[in-house]
Amino acid sequence: MSDTKVRALDQGTAPERFARGWHCLGLAERFRDGKPHGIEAFGTKLVVWADTQGEIHVLDGYCRHMGGDLTQGEVKGDEVACPFHDWRWGGDGKCKQIPYARRVPLRARTQRYPVAIRNQQVLVWHDVEGSEPDMDILPPELPGIEEGLYTDWVWESEHIIGSNCRELIDNVVDMAHFYYVHFAFPTSFRNVFEGTQATQFMESKGRPDKTGGYGDAELFLKSEATYYGPSYMINWLDTDYKGFNTEVILFNNHIPTGQDSFLLQYGIIVKKPEGLDDKTANFIAKKYAQMFGEGFLQDVHIWKNKVPVQNPLLCEEDGPVYQLRRWYEQYYVDRADIVPEMVDRFEFEVDTTKANEFWQDEVAENLRKKAEEDAAGESSADEPAEKPQMMSGT
Amino acid sequence: MASFVPTSADTLEDQRLYTSARLVEVACLDCLAKVGVKKNSEHHTSIQWTAEARRHCPELSRRTGARDTFPACPRMIASIEAAVRDGQIPIGAEDGY
Numbered sequence: 001m002s003d004t005k006v007r008a009l010d011q012g013t014a015p016e017r018f019a020r021g022w023h024c025l026g027l028a029e030r031f032r033d034g035k036p037h038g039i040e041a042f043g044t045k046l047v048v049w050a051d052t053q054g055e056i057h058v059l060d061g062y063c064r065h066m067g068g069d070l071t072q073g074e075v076k077g078d079e080v081a082c083p084f085h086d087w088r089w090g091g092d093g094k095c096k097q098i099p100y101a102r103r104v105p106l107r108a109r110t111q112r113y114p115v116a117i118r119n120q121q122v123l124v125w126h127d128v129e130g131s132e133p134d135m136d137i138l139p140p141e142l143p144g145i146e147e148g149l150y151t152d153w154v155w156e157s158e159h160i161i162g163s164n165c166r167e168l169i170d171n172v173v174d175m176a177h178f179y180y181v182h183f184a185f186p187t188s189f190r191n192v193f194e195g196t197q198a199t200q201f202m203e204s205k206g207r208p209d210k211t212g213g214y215g216d217a218e219l220f221l222k223s224e225a226t227y228y229g230p231s232y233m234i235n236w237l238d239t240d241y242k243g244f245n246t247e248v249i250l251f252n253n254h255i256p257t258g259q260d261s262f263l264l265q266y267g268i269i270v271k272k273p274e275g276l277d278d279k280t281a282n283f284i285a286k287k288y289a290q291m292f293g294e295g296f297l298q299d300v301h302i303w304k305n306k307v308p309v310q311n312p313l314l315c316e317e318d319g320p321v322y323q324l325r326r327w328y329e330q331y332y333v334d335r336a337d338i339v340p341e342m343v344d345r346f347e348f349e350v351d352t353t354k355a356n357e358f359w360q361d362e363v364a365e366n367l368r369k370k371a372e373e374d375a376a377g378e379s380s381a382d383e384p385a386e387k388p389q390m391m392s393g394t
Numbered sequence: 395m396a397s398f399v400p401t402s403a404d405t406l407e408d409q410r411l412y413t414s415a416r417l418v419e420v421a422c423l424d425c426l427a428k429v430g431v432k433k434n435s436e437h438h439t440s441i442q443w444t445a446e447a448r449r450h451c452p453e454l455s456r457r458t459g460a461r462d463t464f465p466a467c468p469r470m471i472a473s474i475e476a477a478v479r480d481g482q483i484p485i486g487a488e489d490g491y
């Protein structure tokens with residue numbers, strides 16, 4: 001054994017299943033328009049519709065008769081009707097009626113996904129073992145949303161092709177990428193994993209050498225981001241921009257569509273600041289959404305070009321990648337195979353002192369160079385504008 | 395049933411190094427909880443709880459809200475700091491773990 005041995009990258013193999021747990025399909029309102037909607041998820045397509053009471057139902061999108069695409073059918077009464085031969089499927093997964101037939105075959109039952117509404121969003125339960133939905137581990141219902149204390153939703157989605165969704169999960173512990181990828185400056189960084197929750201606490205400020213857009217060195221951010229289960233993160237963000245405090249909540253969630261792709265969705269609401277009219281508050285929410293949207297794209301660019309790694313090589317300043325993955329593993333094994341280490345409480349405080357010393361110097365050097373260029377008359381007009389300077393959770 | 399399957403045996407050894415190597419047992423000075431602690435530096439702390447320790451901690455058990463289970467137990471933190479002052483916990487990383 002020589003100590004010059006080349007480190008191998010273990011890319012491993014992708015999982016054979018999709019995570020067990022609650023997955024968010026989007027804002028409930030969107031599905032209450034009397035039409036069936038198609039959502040790609042878990043390697044198939046789901047059909048989502050609302051019945052006459054406004055209750056939302058989710059089934060596998062392909063008709064068990066001859067494989068018709070239910071998402072292109074119609075909502076008739078409480079059921080979704082297939083465009084091929086008009087078989088009517090109920091929210092309980094049973095075929096309720098075949099208008100041209102004497103009777104409905106007893107076996108006419110399709111895959112149904114149990115639904116829960118949380119924070120005005122539709123969540124479905126997925127488990128390859130076919131378990132009953134676990135209502136105890138639903139994400140919390142946040143106070144104030146129904147009561148109108150927050151702005152209107154800004155909701156965005158982006159289909160990411162070429163990456164497994166674990167890349168997104170890894171960001172929970174990835175302190176240093178906030179500086180390099182998102183131009184933020186994490187000054188404090190901490191993780192706690194326990195049960196079905198994984199949390200990241202971060203305090204950061206904007207990088208003054210990357211000005212433009214919404215944030216800058218005067219932007220301070222306190223962020224607390226928790227995954228409730230494998231795919232639903234609530235990120236509380238308290239921002240302080242030149243003494244102006246804003247309370248932002250980012251709902252960051254995803255649905256795996258294949259082993260190499262996922263639909264990333266994020267919704268943003270902002271606590272209406274006192275003394276501000278709704279229009280201005282909604283404008284602020286839009287600005288934040290735009291900033292986080294750009295932030296996600298920075299991640300996506302990295303993901304698309306990287307390889308998967310099962311054996312990341314860490315330095316002392318890195319976060320607990322292995323422990324996070326150990327936690328995440330609980331969603332990919334049978335319930336009976338969950339071991340205590342996956343769910344036991346684990347806390348990790350990242351030492352950011354060395355990183356901050358180095359980054360302070362680097363930023364100062366960049367500012368010095370920039371000042372020199374400016375003095376030499378080299379215009380910096382071609383600088384990219386609107387780069388997010390704060391990004392959190394991911 | 396596997397999820398992300400490593401293709402090399404060395405990866406399993408890495409998993410062991412990063413998650414369980416060098417954990418020093420620290421007992422809470424106020425309750426019966428015992429946790430595994432590692433300090434790669436003055437400011438770094440890694441704390442591994444067990445279900446049993448978690449049950450013993452009155453501070454963490456008291457919390458039930460959506461956001462309040464995350465902060466550390468201040469008594470456990472104080473106990474760890476005391477153990478560090480006593481020289482019971484070696485400070486320093488071994489090649490990143």
Ligand code: FES
Nearest residue numbers: 063066068082085
């Ligand atoms: S395939 Fe759906 S009704 Fe025939």
Ligand SMILES: [Fe+2]
Nearest residue numbers: 171181299394
């Ligand atoms: Fe990121």
